Amino acid sequence: MRTAGTAVGLDVDHAEPIQVSENAIYRLPGSVVARVSRPGQLEAARREVNVARWLQQSGVPAVQVVPDVDQPVEVAGHATTFWRELPPHHHGTPTQVAALLKQLHFLPIPAELNLGKIAPFVRLEERIAAAEWLNDPDRHWLREHLADLRQRWESLPDGLSWCVVHGDAWIGNVAAMEDGEAVLLDLERTSVGPPEWDLVHTAIKHSSFRWITAEQYAEFCEVYGHDVATWEGFELLRDIRELRMTTMAAQVATSGTANEKQAHHRLACIRGELGPRPWAGWKALG
Structure with missing residues (x-):
């Protein structure tokens, strides 16, 4: 620096x-x-x-x-x-995320930027390989699950028209100022892809984890003008997002820490060992 x-x-x-x-x-x-x-x-x-x-x-x-x-x-x-x-700020709300995504997705794709297509599996193999606390069966399962998702991605159903997507659109990547203004942060994953990729991040906060209420999710859909959970490709994007969140925990976990406990919990959930969604116990990483 x-x-x-x-x-x-x-x-x-x-x-x-x-x-x-x-x-x-x-x-x-x-x-x-x-x-x-x-x-x-x-x-x-x-x-x-x-x-x-x-x-x-x-x-x-x-x-x-x-x-x-x-x-x-x-x-x-x-x-x-x-x-x-930025001036003093806090995480945005689901409706602020929706409003910003609606503006972003409406823009024409800028050919001069050569953004490239969305890379939904970027760094996942590296995270799985680098997680020293994983045992061999868990590592094998994660690699097989990743391979299955890659194959399913090749047959992604048609949905909304592809556009510029943020790539990691959650409330933590929206800064809300005290005057009510909200701005997008962390633009490094911006690319061209299905707008549903940005929308699913908020959808699973309700359907998978109950981090937001049904009313908050309904307001998100109303502001954006579309409910991604009604799309036939929703489950695939949901599964990819959940795997990304699990491998993020695996990446930062060290033996005997709260992050390791959280990583084990997330892995058990996506393996189907803790029942159907919504799952309790998913917490922010320390």
């Missing part, structure tokens, strides 16, 4: 860590936020910067890059990007 910031003339003195998870995020002087990716994510970071600039031009509320900075900056395989810091 310091090397990248210095290279583009930003003040990196007194930088403070905000969060270290999929990315390492730091607050810099001058209301700047630096985001350092995992190794090998240069193209994803470049796409994220380009998408942010395109959304700003298109009038869709989203996090903004620091202007007049040539980015991303690659240092030792890590891509660093620089963003304008």
Whole structure:
């Protein structure tokens, strides 16, 4: 972060860590936020910067890059990007997610950005391989389940017209400010794909986990104008999302921690060992 910031003339003195998870995020002087990716994510970071600039031009509320900075900056395989810091905010609501997705999905696909098609299985094999706490039977089951989902994806039923999708559209990737404004965050998975991919994330929060009420989900569908749960491809996208959430837990779990317990619980659920949905016990990762 310091090397990248210095290279583009930003003040990196007194930088403070905000969060270290999929990315390492730091607050810099001058209301700047630096985001350092995992190794090998240069193209994803470049796409994220380009998408942010395109959304700003298109009038869709989203996090903004620091202007007049040539980015991303690659240092030792890590891509660093620089963003304008948001004012105090909290997670968005399901209806705010729906409103932003409706704006995003309505935009014409920008050919000049070369976004590429949605990659629903990105990094899943790596997460399964890297989870040291998994025993051989569990690892084998996850790989077989992934292979089955890949095969089912090849026969994805027709649905809404493909468009620009956010790729990871949940309330944590929408920042709601105190004045009521809401903006999209984390644009690194933006691509071209079925809009249902963005909608299913909120749908399973009701149907799989009961994290939101039936009334909240109904309001989400009303604002967006479509209920993805009525589509014949819903179960496939639901299963992929649940596998992604399970392997995320597997990725961050270490022996004897709450994250390991959560990873075991999620795995038991998707294997059908804890009965039908909705499942209790799915919790945020620590």
